[in-house]
Every structure is written in C-alpha cells, then in structure tokens.
Amino acid sequence: MRILFLGDIFGRPGRAILFERLRQIRRDHGLDRVLANGENASGGIGLTAKAARQLLDAGIDVLTGGNHIFRHRDLTPFFDTTDRLLRPANYPKGAPGTGCQVYRPKDGPPYAVLNLLGRTFMAPVDCPFAAAEKALADLPGDVLVRLVDFHAEATSEKKALAYFLDGRVSAVLGTHTHVQTADAQLLPRGTAYMTDIGLTGPTASTLGMDPEDVIARFRTGLPQRFTVSRATPEMQGALLDIDAATGKVVTITPWRLA
Numbered sequence: 001m002r003i004l005f006l007g008d009i010f011g012r013p014g015r016a017i018l019f020e021r022l023r024q025i026r027r028d029h030g031l032d033r034v035l036a037n038g039e040n041a042s043g044g045i046g047l048t049a050k051a052a053r054q055l056l057d058a059g060i061d062v063l064t065g066g067n068h069i070f071r072h073r074d075l076t077p078f079f080d081t082t083d084r085l086l087r088p089a090n091y092p093k094g095a096p097g098t099g100c101q102v103y104r105p106k107d108g109p110p111y112a113v114l115n116l117l118g119r120t121f122m123a124p125v126d127c128p129f130a131a132a133e134k135a136l137a138d139l140p141g142d143v144l145v146r147l148v149d150f151h152a153e154a155t156s157e158k159k160a161l162a163y164f165l166d167g168r169v170s171a172v173l174g175t176h177t178h179v180q181t182a183d184a185q186l187l188p189r190g191t192a193y194m195t196d197i198g199l200t201g202p203t204a205s206t207l208g209m210d211p212e213d214v215i216a217r218f219r220t221g222l223p224q225r226f227t228v229s230r231a232t233p234e235m236q237g238a239l240l241d242i243d244a245a246t247g248k249v250v251t252i253t254p255w256r257l258a
Contacts, residue, residue, distance in 0.1 A: 001244040006036035006237035010201025010208035011044040013233035037175040038063040046071030049078040064115040066151035088117035090131035100135040109244040111145035118152025144247030162193040178207040192249035198236025205229030234258040
C-alpha cells in the first residue's frame with residue numbers, strides 16, 4: 001500500500017500546484033491514497049468549505065486540520081457532509097466534526113487516520129496522548145494501517161508522542177511548522193516518524209508568507225498584515241510504503257516536487 005501524505009497546503013499557491021499536478025502524481029507514483037493537511041489552504045490561515053470541497057474533488061482522499069481549522073465559520077456545517085475532513089481529536093467535547101476516522105475503500109485495505117493537536121506553545125486543548133489512547137482503543141481490530149497527523153509546534157512533543165505510539169500505529173507524521181525535516185525514520189517498534197513533512201505552497205518564503213511582512217513584524221514588534229508569498233510553489237510530504245497485512249511501514253521517504 002503506497003500513501004503520500006502532503007504537508008500543509010498553504011494558500012492559493014498551494015492549492016494551485018495541487019490542482020495542476022496531483023492526478024498525474026498519483027499515476028506516476030502508483031499511489032493508493034493521498035492525504036494532506038489542509039488547515040492553511042485558504043489565505044494561509046484556515047480552510048473554507050469551498051476550498052475543502054475543491055481539494056477533495058482534486059484527488060485528496062482525506063484532509064486533516066490543526067489549530068486554525070475553525071477559523072472560517074462556513075466550514076462548520078461542511079463537517080456534516082463528509083467523513084473525509086478531520087479536525088484534531090483532542091479539541092474539547094462539542095467541537096464539530098471528528099478527529100479519527102476509519103476508511104474502507106472498495107479498492108484496497110481499510111485504514112484509519114487520526115488527527116491530533118499539540119499543546120506546547122499552542123492554544124489550550126485536551127491531552128493529545130490521552131486522545132490518542134482513546135481513539136486507538138475504539139478502532140476495529142482489522143484496521144491495521146493507522147496514520148497519525150500530529151499538528152504541533154515543539155519537536156520534543158512530536159517525538160514524545162511518536163515513541164508513545166511506537167508499535168501501535170503505522171506512522172506519526174508532524175505538520176504545522178512548514179519546514180520539511182531530515183529525520184524520516186523507523187522507530188524501534190516499527191512506527192514510521194518524521195518531525196515535519198513540510199509545506200505544499202511557496203517554500204521560498206517565511207513559512208508561506210511574504211518575508212518582508214514577517215521581517216517588519218520582527219524588527220518593529222508591531223502588528224503587521226501578512227500576505228501569502230508569490231514565490232513558485234512546490235509540494236512536500238512523506239511517501240510511505242506499507243505492508244497492509246501487518247500495518248507496518250516498510251519505507252518512509254521525504255518527498256518533494258517543484
């Protein structure tokens with residue numbers, strides 16, 4: 001089973017390269033599934049219902065979220081129309097949508113996707129470790145392929161969760177920091193891990209935004225309106241080859257395409 005998990009789709013440039021290239025990429029790489037974090041796909045902050053619908057129609061099987069997932073109010077009712085959009089499972093009770101979902105495609109083995117949000121340097125949410133344990137306890141026994149998107153700021157928190165889940169999930173993939181890391185690995189009990197799978201958007205930028213705007217904010221300390229960079233976008237993510245019979249990742253490879 002071959003899965004490509006794309007890093008944070010950022011603004012119009014990220015959507016544009018995905019619309020243009022994704023279907024051909026699926027064919028060229030023999031991909032069974034494509035997942036992506038979509039929480040920055042609209043203007044670099046949040047996700048609108050229109051953008052979510054377009055991204056799913058473009059060939060993404062599942063979209064995950066993060067700390068900005070509820071920024072646009074029109075997305076809230078969209079959660080009721082699809083099971084292919086997730087928000088972090090450790091949002092407090094009563095939040096729209098769900099953070100863990102099992103998928104049973106007709107053309108392949110079942111798989112589960114779990115979306116979690118970190119707490120270090122982030123807005124207060126419930127414990128991601130406890131939320132992960134609950135989600136895994138509720139999964140059917142035949143669902144062996146289990147993918148976790150941990151949308152978090154701190155490297156230590158990401159790696160701690162990965163070791164906590166080692167051997168219980170197929171992969172723990174970090175998102176949120178928009179810089180692809182060079183630490184793709186298989187942990188001792190077989191779980192694949194990568195601290196951050198990167199950015200699908202304008203990488204010649206400051207995390208997707210125009211560098212001049214961000215520089216002005218750092219130099220003056222004053223509020224500054226950030227604008228999405230117009231630099232040429234690229235796609236980044238992690239490519240996973242998985243033994244569907246065991247749920248174990250055979251190889252994890254950092255992936256990028258300009």
